[in-house]
Amino acid sequence: xxxxxxxxxxxxxxxxxxxxxxxxxxxxxxxxxxxxxxxxxxxxxxxxxxxxxxxxxxxxxxxxxxxxxxxxxxxxxxxxxxxxxxxxxxxxxxxxxxxxxxxxxxxxxxxxxxxxxxxxxxxxxxxxxxxxxxxxxxxxxxxxxxxxxxxxxxxxxxxxxxxxxxxxxxxxxxxxxxxxxxxxxxxxxxxxxxxxxxxxxxxxxxxxxxxxxxxxxxxxxxxxxxxxxxxxxxxxxxxxxxxxxxxxxxxxxxxxxxxxxxxxxxxxxxxxxxxxxxxxxxxxxxxxxxxxxxxxxxxxxxxxxxxxxxxxxxxxxxxxxxxxxxxxxxxxxxxxxxxxxxxxxxxxxxxxxxxxxxxxxxxxxxxxxxxxxxxxxxxxxxxxxxxxxxxxxxxxxxxxxxxxxxxxxxxxxxxxxxxxxxxxxxxxxxxxxxxxxxxx
Amino acid sequence: xxxxxxxxxxxxxxxxxxxxxxxxxxxxxxxxxxxxxxxxxxxxxxxxxxxxxxxxxxxxxxxxxxxxxxxxxxxxxxxxxxxxxxxxxxxxxxxxxxxxxxxxxxxxxxxxxxxxxxxxxxxxxxxxxxxxxxxxxxxxxxxxxxxxxxxxxxxxxxxxxxxxxxxxxxxxxxxxxxxxxxxxxxxxxxxxxxxxxxxxxxxxxxxxxxxxxxxxxxxxxxxxxxxxxxxxxxxxxxxxxxxxxxxxxxxxxxxxxxxxxxxxxxxxxxxxxxxxxxxxxxxxxxxxxxxxxxxxxxxxxxxxxxxxxxxxxxxxxxxxxxxxxxxxxxxxxxxxxxxxxxxxxxxxxxxxxxxxxxxxxxxxxxxxxxxxxxxxxxxxxxxxxxxxxxxxxxxxxxxxxxxx
Numbered sequence: 001x002x003x004x005x006x007x008x009x010x011x012x013x014x015x016x017x018x019x020x021x022x023x024x025x026x027x028x029x030x031x032x033x034x035x036x037x038x039x040x041x042x043x044x045x046x047x048x049x050x051x052x053x054x055x056x057x058x059x060x061x062x063x064x065x066x067x068x069x070x071x072x073x074x075x076x077x078x079x080x081x082x083x084x085x086x087x088x089x090x091x092x093x094x095x096x097x098x099x100x101x102x103x104x105x106x107x108x109x110x111x112x113x114x115x116x117x118x119x120x121x122x123x124x125x126x127x128x129x130x131x132x133x134x135x136x137x138x139x140x141x142x143x144x145x146x147x148x149x150x151x152x153x154x155x156x157x158x159x160x161x162x163x164x165x166x167x168x169x170x171x172x173x174x175x176x177x178x179x180x181x182x183x184x185x186x187x188x189x190x191x192x193x194x195x196x197x198x199x200x201x202x203x204x205x206x207x208x209x210x211x212x213x214x215x216x217x218x219x220x221x222x223x224x225x226x227x228x229x230x231x232x233x234x235x236x237x238x239x240x241x242x243x244x245x246x247x248x249x250x251x252x253x254x255x256x257x258x259x260x261x262x263x264x265x266x267x268x269x270x271x272x273x274x275x276x277x278x279x280x281x282x283x284x285x286x287x288x289x290x291x292x293x294x295x296x297x298x299x300x301x302x303x304x305x306x307x308x309x310x311x312x313x314x315x316x317x318x319x320x321x322x323x324x325x326x327x328x329x330x331x332x333x334x335x336x337x338x339x340x341x342x343x344x345x346x347x348x349x350x351x352x353x354x355x356x357x358x359x360x361x362x363x364x365x366x367x368x369x370x371x372x373x374x375x376x377x378x379x380x381x382x383x384x385x386x387x388x389x390x391x392x393x394x395x396x397x398x399x400x401x402x403x404x405x406x407x408x409x410x411x412x413x414x415x416x417x418x419x420x421x422x423x424x425x426x427x428x429x430x431x432x433x434x435x436x437x438x439x440x
Numbered sequence: 441x442x443x444x445x446x447x448x449x450x451x452x453x454x455x456x457x458x459x460x461x462x463x464x465x466x467x468x469x470x471x472x473x474x475x476x477x478x479x480x481x482x483x484x485x486x487x488x489x490x491x492x493x494x495x496x497x498x499x500x501x502x503x504x505x506x507x508x509x510x511x512x513x514x515x516x517x518x519x520x521x522x523x524x525x526x527x528x529x530x531x532x533x534x535x536x537x538x539x540x541x542x543x544x545x546x547x548x549x550x551x552x553x554x555x556x557x558x559x560x561x562x563x564x565x566x567x568x569x570x571x572x573x574x575x576x577x578x579x580x581x582x583x584x585x586x587x588x589x590x591x592x593x594x595x596x597x598x599x600x601x602x603x604x605x606x607x608x609x610x611x612x613x614x615x616x617x618x619x620x621x622x623x624x625x626x627x628x629x630x631x632x633x634x635x636x637x638x639x640x641x642x643x644x645x646x647x648x649x650x651x652x653x654x655x656x657x658x659x660x661x662x663x664x665x666x667x668x669x670x671x672x673x674x675x676x677x678x679x680x681x682x683x684x685x686x687x688x689x690x691x692x693x694x695x696x697x698x699x700x701x702x703x704x705x706x707x708x709x710x711x712x713x714x715x716x717x718x719x720x721x722x723x724x725x726x727x728x729x730x731x732x733x734x735x736x737x738x739x740x741x742x743x744x745x746x747x748x749x750x751x752x753x754x755x756x757x758x759x760x761x762x763x764x765x766x767x768x769x770x771x772x773x774x775x776x777x778x779x780x781x782x783x784x785x786x787x788x789x790x791x792x793x794x795x796x797x798x799x800x801x802x803x804x805x806x807x808x809x810x811x812x813x814x815x816x817x818x819x820x821x822x823x824x825x826x827x828x829x830x831x832x833x834x835x836x837x838x839x840x841x842x843x844x
Contacts, residue, residue: 022736029729033726115696115698206715240592242592244592244593315722318726325470325730329733329737332737339748340747427455
């Protein structure tokens with residue numbers, strides 16, 4: 001029966017090519033617009049650490065003594081607090097993070113000096129965030145303690161300086177110090193670059209920068225402070241610091257702490273630990289707002305920072321409003337199409353077709369239009385994504401159509417056209433055969 | 441033209457009428473809001489920077505040893521000034537649409553109790569005030585004695601030049617000259633008011649705070665180095681900037697030119713508003729597509745109705761209706777449907793605007809956008825229905841005599 005309906009639908013579509021084309025184009029344009037924006041949304045709002053993100057937490061304390069500001073804790077910590085919490089090793093894994101720009105050359109490589117983005121971190125960073133290695137290894141906990149002059153570099157930098165060869169054992173000159181490369185990462189592109197996300201609530205929705213590439217150089221935290229002394233910039237300061245070249249004792253926030261907690265019990269225990277640390281610091285006179293602590297999980301922290309740029313969200317809303325208008329349009333056109341065939345439907349009903357059969361036949365026709373519209377929509381989605389890839393935005397290289405979104409395109413197109421077809425099909429199935437036969 | 445029979449006919453096609461009304465309502469809502477968003481973006485893109493954008497470029501150096509800042513300043517200032525076409529080179533901390541450097545919260549009392557928001561300080565060496573081309577609306581330009589040394593961050597006690605927007609925010613209705621404000625221990629006294637000066641990074645408080653900035657004269661030194669304001673004839677500027685970037689390799693081999701930040705102000709402005717331009721383009725595209733789809737819907741449905749009513753049209757023609765009567769019938773019908781849609785659409789537009797205001801930095805939709813959207817849709821409706829209506833008018837009266 002289905003193939004018969006399909007045959008009828010094809011004949012019907014061929015009979016009025018202009019109307020058919022109008023409907024297919026309307027659905028294709030609506031689907032193309034919505035799927036393009038939805039794909040970007042899907043890529044930008046995804047989990048950067050699938051399967052592990054629920055174990056990652058971002059403890060926050062408030063060392064800012066200024067009164068009256070009843071806000072959430074600042075986005076980063078001062079050095080003292082971060083170091084105290086990190087050194088306590090109360091979590092399953094913990095890592096301190098801060099980033100800076102450093103002047104870099106590679107001895108024996110004929111390239112001018114450049115400013116490299118450097119992530120200062122600790123040994124747990126790599127296993128904690130499952131960072132993939134191409135050559136060599138990460139440094140060990142004792143390298144953190146002994147302030148070893150070692151570095152891990154990104155795949156991009158390795159390609160640029162060493163043409164992708166195994167560069168473990170070679171030397172980088174960072175500012176005035178020689179640093180030995182002990183590891184090279186495999187291509188790694190978390191989306192967003194979650195571990196340095198901060199300050200999203202002050203960005204007016206312009207958060208595309210959170211999707212930039214990871215840093216080129218990774219160094220043990222303490223060694224990097226020595227190597228790039230004076231090169232660190234604070235997130236903010238609660239008063240003007242006396243000395244901007246050494247932020248360690250400054251009234252500035254510039255270090256982030258990530259912890260991995262594998263069970264809910266450990267999460268509760270760590271929350272209590274952070275609170276007790278803040279209370280202890282208040283007793284010591286260093287904190288004023290000791291009760292202002294928090295510990296969002298990774299995904300909560302991304303939400304707080306509203307990592308998906310507001311323009312992308314606006315585009316998605318717009319695309320769906322557009323799809324809705326296209327749907328109304330299709331409903332109207334389908335209604336016109338079905339009712340125009342009232343005579344034919346009357347004959348079928350008179351020959352014994354039930355209402356259900358007429359309804360099913362009309363829906364098959366609507367579904368076929370959806371399928372064709374979906375094909376067109378898929379092409380338009382690819383075109384839309386290609387256009388986005390050509391835009392100078394940080395996430396341009398991430399944009400692609402994955403199988404899930406590929407399937408969703410057709411599902412959405414067919415669902416939309418079936419939805420649009422229900423009302424006209426219902427109308428068509430209610431046609432009274434007698435009147436139609438009389439007017440034939 | 442009698443409206444009664446048209447309404448009676450529409451009542452027999454309730455579903456189709458409702459559909460087309462809803463489509464127009466939705467289109468009206470999206471159209472007026474999208475139009476408002478575009479105008480908003482375009483207005484933001486035309487914010488005055490207050491400086492001679494076409495004659496200015498910035499050169500940013502990094503990677504040098506901060507201990508050598510004073511020496512670096514001296515080498516760069518004298519080295520770049522010798523380049524052909526260079527009108528002036530000055531030390532500055534930031535430029536409009538570039539990286540921000542002197543962002544701090546201020547208060548209008550010494551104790552820091554009356555917080556007055558976060559502003560941007562432009563700290564510039566001697567000559568930079570003139571080079572920027574700032575326009576004074578009150579007070580006099582900085583004198584040589586106003587340029588003070590910096591121990592840390594900003595001069596401790598200095599005369600500043602604030603924008604009119606900042607002055608209106610801090611002291612509404614009062615004469616700002618001689619007024620004071622503080623950032624922590626740093627004390628400022630207003631020496632003049634500037635017509636415009638946009639802050640580097642838009643502003644934390646949204647577009648309305650884009651001009652919350654102040655110019656602070658200061659002496660170059662360890663705390664003010666590495667960023668240089670180049671001024672040249674607009675025609676020469678790209679070449680002068682290129683030469684300057686190349687010359688750094690010999691003048692200051694210890695420093696690295698920050699390529700992304702070292703641009704003409706015009707380029708920085710262009711980059712800064714790239715996203716807004718793109719978004720405005722997308723919105724205009726969506727608006728056009730929307731109008732197109734709506735028009736197609738009207739054409740489709742009107743054609744259907746014309747075909748369905750061929751016999752009635754024939755009868756009307758046979759009993760004396762002119763072609764003009766038939767044409768006007770369909771035009772009036774379309775006008776009525778579109779009017780229903782617009783009435784509903786205005787309410788929807790308002791609701792959508794409230795929703796957008798909730799989620800985005802957006803002001804209330806000005807009421808005059810609603811008639812604009814309405815006029816566009818009325819025009820569109822009449823255009824779309826013209827084809828089918830003409831076809832209806834062409835139906836010969838003889839149809840009435842066939843096969844009844």
